[in-house]
Structure formats: C-alpha cells, structure tokens
Amino acid sequence: MKNRREFLKDAPDAMLAVLGLTALTAVAVKAAGSADTKASGPMDRMRADLKRAMAKPVDQRRWAMAIDLRKCIGCEACTVACRSENKTGPGVAYRPVLVETEGTFPDVKRTFTPRPCMHCEKPECLKACPAEAIKKTPDGIVYVDYESCVGAKACIPACPYGVPRFDEGGYFTDNTPAVQDYEKAAAYEMGVKRPRNMADKAPIGRMRKCHYCFHRLQSEALPACTTTCVAHATFFGDLKDEQSLIFELSRSPRVRRLKESAGTKPTTFYLV
Amino acid sequence: MDEKPTSLELTRRTFLQSTAFLGGSALLSPMLDKAGRLADEASAAGGSSYKLADAKNYISTVCLQCNTGCGIKAKIIDGVIVKIDGNPYSPWTMFPHTDYKTPLTETQKIDGKLCPKGQSGLQTTYDPYRITKVLKRAGKRGENKWVTIDFQALPANVEKRGSRTANLSRPEASPSMMRGAR
Numbered sequence: 001m002k003n004r005r006e007f008l009k010d011a012p013d014a015m016l017a018v019l020g021l022t023a024l025t026a027v028a029v030k031a032a033g034s035a036d037t038k039a040s041g042p043m044d045r046m047r048a049d050l051k052r053a054m055a056k057p058v059d060q061r062r063w064a065m066a067i068d069l070r071k072c073i074g075c076e077a078c079t080v081a082c083r084s085e086n087k088t089g090p091g092v093a094y095r096p097v098l099v100e101t102e103g104t105f106p107d108v109k110r111t112f113t114p115r116p117c118m119h120c121e122k123p124e125c126l127k128a129c130p131a132e133a134i135k136k137t138p139d140g141i142v143y144v145d146y147e148s149c150v151g152a153k154a155c156i157p158a159c160p161y162g163v164p165r166f167d168e169g170g171y172f173t174d175n176t177p178a179v180q181d182y183e184k185a186a187a188y189e190m191g192v193k194r195p196r197n198m199a200d201k202a203p204i205g206r207m208r209k210c211h212y213c214f215h216r217l218q219s220e221a222l223p224a225c226t227t228t229c230v231a232h233a234t235f236f237g238d239l240k241d242e243q244s245l246i247f248e249l250s251r252s253p254r255v256r257r258l259k260e261s262a263g264t265k266p267t268t269f270y271l272v
Numbered sequence: 273m274d275e276k277p278t279s280l281e282l283t284r285r286t287f288l289q290s291t292a293f294l295g296g297s298a299l300l301s302p303m304l305d306k307a308g309r310l311a312d313e314a315s316a317a318g319g320s321s322y323k324l325a326d327a328k329n330y331i332s333t334v335c336l337q338c339n340t341g342c343g344i345k346a347k348i349i350d351g352v353i354v355k356i357d358g359n360p361y362s363p364w365t366m367f368p369h370t371d372y373k374t375p376l377t378e379t380q381k382i383d384g385k386l387c388p389k390g391q392s393g394l395q396t397t398y399d400p401y402r403i404t405k406v407l408k409r410a411g412k413r414g415e416n417k418w419v420t421i422d423f424q425a426l427p428a429n430v431e432k433r434g435s436r437t438a439n440l441s442r443p444e445a446s447p448s449m450m451r452g453a454r
Contacts, residue, residue: 040368047382080391084355176400185354188322219325220381227357227383228391 045245046222046237053238054220059138061238063212065226066249067114068271071233074099074112078225078234082116085213085224087187087196087203090172092165094210095225114234116225117142117163117210118258118266125209128158133207140267143190143211146202155207160262169204188215212236239267324355327380332359337389337396340364344390345383356393358384 053061074097082088082095098113123142126134133148134155144164155164171183184197190211194202213223221227226236237246249255254271323329330345335356343362347355358365361372365384406426411417421429437443443450 043366075388077386077388077391080388081357081386084391084394087354172395173400178400180394180398180400181352182354182394182398185349185352188324191321193321215322216325219322221325221383224357224383228386230385230387 042232042235042245043222043227046226046235047220049237049241049244049246050217050222051220053241053244054217056238056241060240062140062240063119063217063267064140064237064239064246064250065116065119065212065223065268066235066246066255066271067116067268068233068235069111069113070271071231072097072112072114073231073233074110075230077228077230078114081224081228082210085187085216086189086208087183087185088165088208089167089183089196089204090170092167092208094163094165094208113270114225115161115163115258116268117212118161118264118268119210119212121265121267122263124158124160124262124264125155125164128154130154137214141212141214142209143214144207144209146189146192146194146206149202149206151205151207153207160259160264161266164207164209167204167206167208169199191215191218323349325381327376330380332361335386335390335393337387337393342386342390343384344386344393346393353394353397356386356390358386358390360384 053063076097078095079093079097083093086094088094095114095116098115100111100113102109102111119140119142121140123134123136126136126142129149130152131148131150133145133150134142135145136142151166153166156162156166171179173179173183184195186193186195187203188194189203191214196203198204213221213225216223222236226234235246235249237244239247239250241247249271250269252271256270256272257266257268258270259266324347329349330347333344333346334341335344342364343359344365345357345359346353347357360366360370360379360382362384363369365386366382369384370379370382405420406423407418408421408429409417410419437449440449
C-alpha cells in the first residue's frame with residue numbers, strides 16, 4: 001500500500017477538489033516563499049524604505065512622517081507608546097492627539113489629529129532658543145540638545161504648534177506606595193542613554209519634544225508611534241527616495257500641513 | 273605654568289591652565305558638531321547602544337489587558353520591563369505575520385502593533401498597589417487581618433489548610449464544597 005503522501009500526489013485534481021485539498025500545496029508554497037517575496041504590506045514596505053535610507057549618507061535622506069486622518073481612530077496608542085519609549089513624565093507628551101467635536105447631537109462629528117513635532121524646515125523653536133540648544137540633523141530631525149538646554153522656555157511661545165514641553169520632573173506613581181522602577185528607566189533619546197531618576201539631571205529640567213525616534217532609526221527600527229499605530233494611520237520614511245511609501249503619499253492631493261501660513265514649512269504632513 | 277599636563281595626569285590646575293591657553297575653544301568644538309557626532313556614534317555602535325532592539329533583552333509573552341491576548345515583546349533592562357510592543361510573529365500585531373523562520377537578528381528590530389491598553393501594560397504589571405507578599409488570613413473571614421508568610425511556605429500552607437467547611441452553616445447544600453472536605 002502506498003503511503004498517504006504518494007496517494008495524494010497521484011490523486012486526480014477533481015478528486016482533490018472534492019476533498020478541498022487543491023489549495024493546500026499552493027498555500028504552503030506561498031507561505032514558505034513569503035520571506036523573500038516583495039513587501040506585502042505598508043509596514044514591510046516602510047521597513048525596507050528605512051533600511052535603504054540608513055544605507056545612504058546622512059545628508060542624502062530627509063525623514064518625514066505622514067498621518068492619515070481618515071484612518072486615525074483616536075485610540076492614543078501612539079501617545080502611550082511614545083511616552084513609554086521616551087520615558088516622558090507627567091506634563092510631557094511628544095505626540096498628543098487633538099480631539100475636536102463639531103455639531104450638536106444627533107449631528108455630531110469628532111476628528112482626531114495626532115500632533116507630533118512638525119520638524120519644520122524653518123523651525124521657529126530653533127530661532128528662538130537663547131542657548132542655541134535646538135539643533136537640526138543633516139537628515140532633517142529638529143531636536144533639543146539636553147547638554148545645552150537651560151530651560152529658558154522661549155521655544156514654547158515660538159512654536160506655532162505647541163510642540164516643545166518642559167520636563168518638570170515627577171512621576172505618575174508619586175503619592176503611591178512606591179515610585180516604580182520602569183518610570184526611572186533610561187530612554188535612549190538621540191542615541192544617549194539617560195535614566196530619568198535625578199531631579200537636576202537631563203532630561204528633567206530640559207525642554208523635550210519628538211525627535212522622530214532618532215535612536216530607533218539608528219537600529220533600523222521605525223519610530224514607536226509608527227510601529228504601534230493600530231489603524232495603519234502613521235507612515236514614515238525618506239522623502240528623497242522616490243521608491244518610498246512616504247514619497248508616494250507626499251504626492252497625494254489629500255496632503256495638508258498644519259498652519260502653512262506660519263511659514264515654518266512643516267515636514268510632517270497629513271492626509272485629510 | 274609649572275606643570276605640563278600629560279595625557280594621563282589631569283589635575284584641576286592643569287585643566288584650568290590648558291583651557292586658559294586654548295581660550296576655551298577645546299570645550300566648544302565638541303558641541304558644535306554634536307549633531308554629526310551623535311549620528312556617527314550611534315551608527316558606529318551599530319545601534320547596539322539602544323538595548324531595546326536586541327533580541328537578548330526581550331521575552332515573548334502575551335498581553336492580558338483584554339481577552340484577545342496579543343503576542344507581545346516585553347523589553348527588559350536590569351530585570352525591569354521598560355517597554356511593551358507587539359511581537360511580529362503574532363498575526364494579531366502584524367498581518368501577515370513575520371515568518372517563523374525569520375531569524376531573531378532581523379525581527380529584533382521589528383515591532384508589531386499594539387493598542388494603548390497593551391502599551392500601558394507597564395502600569396498594570398507594576399501597579400504600586402499590587403500585593404507583593406503572601407498574605408495568610410489571621411482572623412475571621414472578613415476581619416481583614418493578615419500575616420505575611422514566606423513564599424516558600426506557601427505550598428505547605430495551601431495543602432494543609434484547615435477545613436473548608438468549618439465556617440459554613442450548611443456545607444452539605446453544596447456538593448462541590450463537600451468534595452474532598454476534611
């Protein structure tokens with residue numbers, strides 16, 4: 001008697017169809033091959049874009065983020081992921097979600113606008129800082145240099161988007177039986193490991209803001225908000241790469257930027 | 273200038289002397305190209321300074337913030353979970369999920385998706401009001417009197433505890449209470 005494998009191999013297709021088995025081999029081949037076939041979703045594509053971008057010289061790439069407002073459900077996973085990743089304490093959130101409600105019941109509408117840093121081409125925060133503590137990387141990331149920041153807070157009124165926030169210290173688990181260790185754990189912002197455990201040491205007492213997860217990009221990982229966005233509403237990549245998803249999105253007629261009249265030329269854009 | 277600073281010897285005097293001589297420029301120039309240096313340092317380290325993108329530093333587990341049970345990565349530094357992200361091998365967090373044959377060296381930098389409840393799992397795991405010691409009742413039920421017992425003594429205490437039915441007025445009404453009753 002032949003074994004089952006031989007039996008199935010020799011069976012005519014009609015019979016296999018009856019048994020519902022025709023698709024089996026096709027699926028098996030597809031699953032095995034999926035590791036090396038082309039990107040099968042936006043996350044795969046963005047990871048491939050990121051890999052290519054990191055292989056380029058730093059001044060030949062330009063990071064940008066896009067947020068699709070039709071997809072955003074206002075869950076704030078991005079807000080929490082960013083706070084968890086960067087260990088921001090009470091009062092600081094790099095990526096809050098602005099919620100607007102229009103109309104009165106029953107004709108109500110609610111929109112959600114996640115608001116990371118715009119990483120402007122002409123950043124007002126950089127101009128306003130008296131300590132010249134806000135700098136821009138060659139690939140377009142506007143960041144705060146914690147070594148130079150003196151907490152002057154001039155960037156707060158300067159930014160048209162309300163992005164920079166001052167870290168006053170304190171923990172969410174203050175006034176509970178014990179402040180928990182994860183709150184004091186280090187973040188790796190701008191590639192520097194910094195625990196948040198002493199009142200006078202950075203990042204406490206400094207201005208803080210989104211830096212497109214620079215430290216994750218160095219490890220070829222997408223920003224925390226981008227990876228966690230459940231609704232697939234956040235996109236990230238190299239604008240100078242015409243094969244990238246972000247470049248494709250930037251050509252969409254749905255593109256809008258926030259407060260374009262402010263003249264800051266924000267890099268982060270929205271799809272409305 | 274009595275002392276010449278050597279590369280190994282740096283006293284306050286030699287430090288002040290050298291900066292006076294150089295006009296402070298030695299201090300300024302590192303800061304001026306900090307941006308370029310940051311990028312160089314981080315990429316020279318191969319991103320290894322960022323410990324959370326290293327497979328050695330996470331455990332694969334399941335989020336229990338809701339009944340879905342998404343597979344997650346709990347990223348751990350010095351014995352403390354510092355970040356939770358979706359595990360790309362789980363189809364709940366990445367669809368299509370990362371092929372199981374994909375080596376960890378590649379997936380360590382891939383994070384799956386995770387909802388805000390999952391992302392805030394740190395607050396649940398490390399709830400400051402969580403019970404951290406074994407409590408054994410030291411009074412009547414409802415009196416809220418407890419003693420702390422050693423964790424090692426727990427199995428013996430559970431096994432040799434008193435009668436389940438001693439405090440009940442009508443234990444025979446419940447077959448499950450009577451099963452194995454002492």
